[in-house]
Amino acid sequence: MSRSYLPHWMHWLGSPPNFYRFAGAWRPWLMAAALIAGAIGLYGGLVLAPPDYQQGDAYRIIFIHVPSAWMSLFIYATMAVAGLIALVWRVKLAEVIAMECAPTGAAFTFITLVTGSLWGKPMWGTWWTWDARLTSELVLLFLYLGVIGLYNAFEDRRRGARAASLLALVGIVNLPIVHYSVQWWNTLHQGTTVDFLDPARSSIAPSMLWPLLVMALATHLYFFASLLGRTRTGLLSLESGKQWVRALVDGQPERTTGAPT
Amino acid sequence: MNEGRIGRSMPAAKAGMAGACIALLRRDFVLAWRRRGELFLPLLYAVIVAALFPFALGPDPELLARIAGGVLLVIVVLAMLPALESMFRADLEDGTLEQWLLAPQPLALLALIRVIAHWLTTVLPLIVVMPLLGVLLNLPVKVLPVLIVALLLATPLLALLGSVLSALAAGARRSGILMALMLLPLAVPVVIFAAGAVAAAQSGMPYIAPLMWLAAALVLAIVLAPLACAAALRIAVES
Numbered sequence: 001m002s003r004s005y006l007p008h009w010m011h012w013l014g015s016p017p018n019f020y021r022f023a024g025a026w027r028p029w030l031m032a033a034a035l036i037a038g039a040i041g042l043y044g045g046l047v048l049a050p051p052d053y054q055q056g057d058a059y060r061i062i063f064i065h066v067p068s069a070w071m072s073l074f075i076y077a078t079m080a081v082a083g084l085i086a087l088v089w090r091v092k093l094a095e096v097i098a099m100e101c102a103p104t105g106a107a108f109t110f111i112t113l114v115t116g117s118l119w120g121k122p123m124w125g126t127w128w129t130w131d132a133r134l135t136s137e138l139v140l141l142f143l144y145l146g147v148i149g150l151y152n153a154f155e156d157r158r159r160g161a162r163a164a165s166l167l168a169l170v171g172i173v174n175l176p177i178v179h180y181s182v183q184w185w186n187t188l189h190q191g192t193t194v195d196f197l198d199p200a201r202s203s204i205a206p207s208m209l210w211p212l213l214v215m216a217l218a219t220h221l222y223f224f225a226s227l228l229g230r231t232r233t234g235l236l237s238l239e240s241g242k243q244w245v246r247a248l249v250d251g252q253p254e255r256t257t258g259a260p261t
Numbered sequence: 262m263n264e265g266r267i268g269r270s271m272p273a274a275k276a277g278m279a280g281a282c283i284a285l286l287r288r289d290f291v292l293a294w295r296r297r298g299e300l301f302l303p304l305l306y307a308v309i310v311a312a313l314f315p316f317a318l319g320p321d322p323e324l325l326a327r328i329a330g331g332v333l334l335v336i337v338v339l340a341m342l343p344a345l346e347s348m349f350r351a352d353l354e355d356g357t358l359e360q361w362l363l364a365p366q367p368l369a370l371l372a373l374i375r376v377i378a379h380w381l382t383t384v385l386p387l388i389v390v391m392p393l394l395g396v397l398l399n400l401p402v403k404v405l406p407v408l409i410v411a412l413l414l415a416t417p418l419l420a421l422l423g424s425v426l427s428a429l430a431a432g433a434r435r436s437g438i439l440m441a442l443m444l445l446p447l448a449v450p451v452v453i454f455a456a457g458a459v460a461a462a463q464s465g466m467p468y469i470a471p472l473m474w475l476a477a478a479l480v481l482a483i484v485l486a487p488l489a490c491a492a493a494l495r496i497a498v499e500s
Contacts, residue, residue, distance in 0.1 A: 087492070135449065142446035149442050153433035162496045163429045167443060170425055170489055177450075 014093050016235045017244040023228035030228065034221035041218050044211030058122055063211055065115040066194075067219040068108045072140060073175055075105035075223060079147070080172045083165025093231075095161035096238060098168065099151050100230035104223055106144035112137060124188060132185035136178040143171040157238060281366045282374050289378035303340040303383060304390055310336050311394045322399045329398035330408060330459030331452075336394070337387055337412060338419060338448050344383045345423035346440040348375065349431045349494065358498050368494060369487035372424060376487070380420045388412045400463075407462035407472075411455040414475040421479075421486035422447050428493035451475070 012018055045063035052059040082098035085091055116134070117127045128134065147164045154160030177184075182191045193204045194212065204212070239245050293300060314332055318324060352358045361371050391412060392405050400408070426443045433439065454471040461468035 139446045139449050142442065146439075146443040146446065149439050150429060150433065153430070153435060153439050155434060159432060159496060159499075163432065163493065166489065166493050166496065167426070167429055170422075171447070174446075 014091055016093060016239050016242075019093055020232055020235050020244075020248075023232050027225050027228040027232075030221050030225035034218050034225055037214055037218035037221060041211050041214035044214060045208075049208045049211055050205075055123065058119065061115050061119045062208075063215050065112060065119065066212060067216040068112040068115065069137070070216055071219045071223060072105060072109040072112050072137065073178060074220070075101050075108060076140065076144070076168070076172070076175060079105060080168050083168045086165045087162060087169070092158070092238070093235070095158060095165065096231050096234040097227065098165050099147075099161050100227055100234050102144050102147045102151070102164075102168075104226055104230070106141060106148065108219070108223075109137065109141040109144060113141065129188050131188045132181040133178070133189035136174060136181050139174055140178055143168075143174060146171070278366055278370070281364065282370065285371060285374045286378050289375065290382065293378075293382040300382060300386060303344060304386055307336050307340045307387055307390065307394065310339070311397060314398065325399040326401060326463075329395060329400035330404065330463060331456045332398060333391055333394055333400070333408065334412075334415070334452050334456050334459070337384075337391070337416060338445075338452060340387055341384060341416065341419055341423065342441055342444065344379070345420065345427050345444065346430065346437065348379055348424055348427040349497070350427075353431045353497055358494060362495065362498055368491040372428070372490040372494065373483070373487040376417075376420050376424045376490075379424070380417055384416045384420060388416065404459060404462045407468055408459050410472060411458045411475065414472060414479055415451050415455040418451055418475065418479045418482050419444075419448055421482040421490075422451075425486055425489045425493055428490050428497055431494075432497040451478070454478075 013022060041063065046060055049060070051057050079098050079101035082094045082101065086094040086098055113134075116137075120129070121127050147168050150167055151157075151160045151164040154163065182189055194209065236245055236248075311332070314328070315325060318328075349358065352361070361368055364371065388409065391408060395405050395408060396402070423440075423444055426440060426447075430440055430443070454474050458468045458471040458475070461471065
């Protein structure tokens with residue numbers, strides 16, 4: 001069966017040694033861009049943006065909290081898509097990418113919960129409440145931990161990756177629940193303030209919105225940079241017996257295999 | 262082994278789809294009956310845990326009545342866990358699963374039959390003793406029917422979810438606590454709706470809506486979970 005509907009560079013990039021070099025070339029640039037965007041976003045959010053008329057300066061935690069929360073959903077979706085590719089087409093690289101998404105996603109979910117809890121103490125008067133949004137975000141953290149745990153419970157790492165990918169796909173039902181929880185259940189967590197589909201419905205001042213978006217950009221860039229780095233390490237340890245890794249360790253120039261035509 | 266003899270006792274003419282399902286159900290029932298002592302262990306566990314609550318919280322009848330519904334649901338979820346974990350393990354070890362993959366019947370159907378047999382043999386007895394535990398924890402008698410209906414909808418849903426996770430964990434080295442880590446997040450909505458129905462009935466509010474949600478989720482799970490379970494079994498068998 002021909003697979004001509006995929007461009008050639010995708011096949012080229014799917015090969016571990018090629019991806020290893022591609023990721024190594026892109027990672028420093030992405031990381032630098034993430035640091036610059038993060039610095040601009042934090043300066044804009046912590047210094048330039050005006051204090052809130054009700055919350056004063058305490059609201060500024062949203063510049064960490066909201067981008068982290070977006071990332072916790074975005075990374076899960078990325079992991080599930082990579083997991084689907086790994087399950088359907090048995091692409092080794094997709095397995096590694098899906099599994100390397102999980103720790104970063106769990107970290108962002110954890111940051112979301114901690115920052116939300118720090119903000120909740122002065123604002124709501126409680127560290128934690130069994131609100132729908134909070135509970136579903138906590139379930140998301142457990143799903144990440146379940147994926148990591150299942151992956152590490154297998155002797156054969158490729159089988160573990162496929163099993164954990166399937167678990168990630170099953171858990172994707174939680175994503176719409178997290179996202180719509182503030183609309184479905186009218187509990188303590190506030191509703192959506194940034195609406196990308198209908199900007200007129202957004203209820204955030206432009207002076208607070210732009211640092212938030214820059215921070216979101218920074219977290220995305222950081223995630224991709226860290227994913228590339230993690231995937232490089234994952235590929236090295238998965239392919240440790242292979243010729244290209246041995247050549248890399250010995251310091252010999254690698255033979256390029258099938259450069260794009 | 263008993264399995265071989267049971268397999269041979271089936272007439273060859275019944276090799277169709279229904280025949281395979283009946284044969285599988287019969288095999289699971291016979292195996293469960295041969296180890297009927299094990300079937301009582303989850304019941305014993307549920308009774309002991311339910312008895313611990315009055316010891317820990319004090320025998321105040323009103324307090325017990327208030328928490329009884331939620332406590333019983335959590336006990337059922339926890340009592341289901343150990344049996345769910347080993348749903349496919351023995352079959353993976355003795356090669357039965359490979360025969361499932363080779364069988365002309367769809368793997369998802371066989372997985373669904375296994376879930377049905379599992380539910381009938383290990384979970385149904387738990388539901389049968391729940392009224393007794395409810396009375397023990399001072400749950401009002403008028404709430405018991407709602408609790409039973411909620412359990413009849415929630416436990417098959419949990420068994421279906423658990424079958425997927427059990428198939429995923431079947432090939433893993435160790436899966437005891439892993440199963441809990443994977444199942445409990447997915448069980449959260451089920452527990453919320455089932456406990457919501459019981460709590461609503463207890464305070465005299467309409468309790469149909471959460472039961473309807475459970476029923477809808479169960480219908481979805483009956484269709485989707487066996488497919489996911491079949492995919493997970495394929496991963497477990499092939500190396």
